[in-house]
Amino acid sequence: MPVNIQPALVARNLYFHFGKQPVIRQVSLELYPGEVLAIVGESGSGKSTLLNLFYGTLSPTQGAIQASTPDLGLRPVSALSRQTLRHLQRTAWGFVCQNPRDALRMEISAGGNIVERRMIMGLRHYGQLREEALYWLQKVEVDPTRLDDLPETFSGGMLQRLQIARTLISQPALLYLDEPTSGLDVSVQAALLDLLRKLVIAENMAVVLVTHDLAVARLLAQRIAVMRQGEIIEEGLADQVLDDPQHPYTQLLVSSVLPA
Numbered sequence: 001m002p003v004n005i006q007p008a009l010v011a012r013n014l015y016f017h018f019g020k021q022p023v024i025r026q027v028s029l030e031l032y033p034g035e036v037l038a039i040v041g042e043s044g045s046g047k048s049t050l051l052n053l054f055y056g057t058l059s060p061t062q063g064a065i066q067a068s069t070p071d072l073g074l075r076p077v078s079a080l081s082r083q084t085l086r087h088l089q090r091t092a093w094g095f096v097c098q099n100p101r102d103a104l105r106m107e108i109s110a111g112g113n114i115v116e117r118r119m120i121m122g123l124r125h126y127g128q129l130r131e132e133a134l135y136w137l138q139k140v141e142v143d144p145t146r147l148d149d150l151p152e153t154f155s156g157g158m159l160q161r162l163q164i165a166r167t168l169i170s171q172p173a174l175l176y177l178d179e180p181t182s183g184l185d186v187s188v189q190a191a192l193l194d195l196l197r198k199l200v201i202a203e204n205m206a207v208v209l210v211t212h213d214l215a216v217a218r219l220l221a222q223r224i225a226v227m228r229q230g231e232i233i234e235e236g237l238a239d240q241v242l243d244d245p246q247h248p249y250t251q252l253l254v255s256s257v258l259p260a
């Protein structure tokens with residue numbers, strides 16, 4: 001990476017315990033704007049926990065995380081006040097979770113869901129809010145006539161598109177994707193992955209993608225980190241890790257999923 005570009009996310013020597021159970025061990029990484037890093041590994045290896053540490057919903061037992069902020073550049077997440085952290089989580093950082101119902105407000109319209117972050121950022125003009133909502137609905141390839149409909153009337157794939165529009169409207173510098181296409185039909189999943197790939201390239205975000213699906217990692221990510229029992233055991237360029245895995249665990253993971 002060019003030395004004059006500041007990373008969007010830096011983690012140094014992270015450890016995290018749930019009670020006495022060590023869940024994250026000795027994790028360090030850096031992520032730059034425009035990069036997509038996929039964190040892959042078996043169920044229970046600590047992928048989602050790591051994402052929640054980055055996003056600030058969990059605090060590391062040991063180690064430090066610095067994340068991009070609009071006004072002050074890279075800041076230690078642990079030093080942010082609750083109010084600042086909450087504001088960043090609703091504006092400059094984004095989190096797309098597996099189940100869109102956990103993120104959407106099901107009692108308000110699709111358009112209302114999409115513009116919530118813009119209202120938090122101070123936009124009050126009804127006409128402009130509606131225009132931006134329409135723009136993003138079209139950008140995630142949902143029929144614009146659905147703008148005033150409740151999310152309840154949307155399919156699973158459409159709900160996930162709504163969650164993506166609602167998150168990306170604030171143009172977050174850092175985006176966390178936690179299994180964003182799991183649980184969808186294969187054809188719906190393929191279309192959504194294609195959309196995500198286009199959006200990620202267009203918005204120049206730094207993205208951490210958690211997935212157990214190596215095909216999803218290959219499609220979206222330039223770099224892959226392989227987690228096992230809370231540790232990153234191998235990291236490198238996506239093609240390198242998937243086509244020439246070095247660690248025996250990665251070899252097993254790749255050979256059990258990808259055809260020879």
Ligand SMILES: Nc1ncnc2c1ncn2[C@@H]1O[C@H](COP(=O)(O)OP(=O)(O)OP(=O)(O)O)[C@@H](O)[C@H]1O
Binds near residue numbers: 042044047048049
């Ligand atoms: N709230 C919690 N309290 C206690 N232990 C937890 C909690 N959440 C997760 N764990 C434990 O932490 C470990 C890592 O869980 P995590 O959800 O981060 O793994 P994962 O790799 O994302 O798995 P999956 O792919 O199944 O979501 C697991 O052993 C899990 O049981």
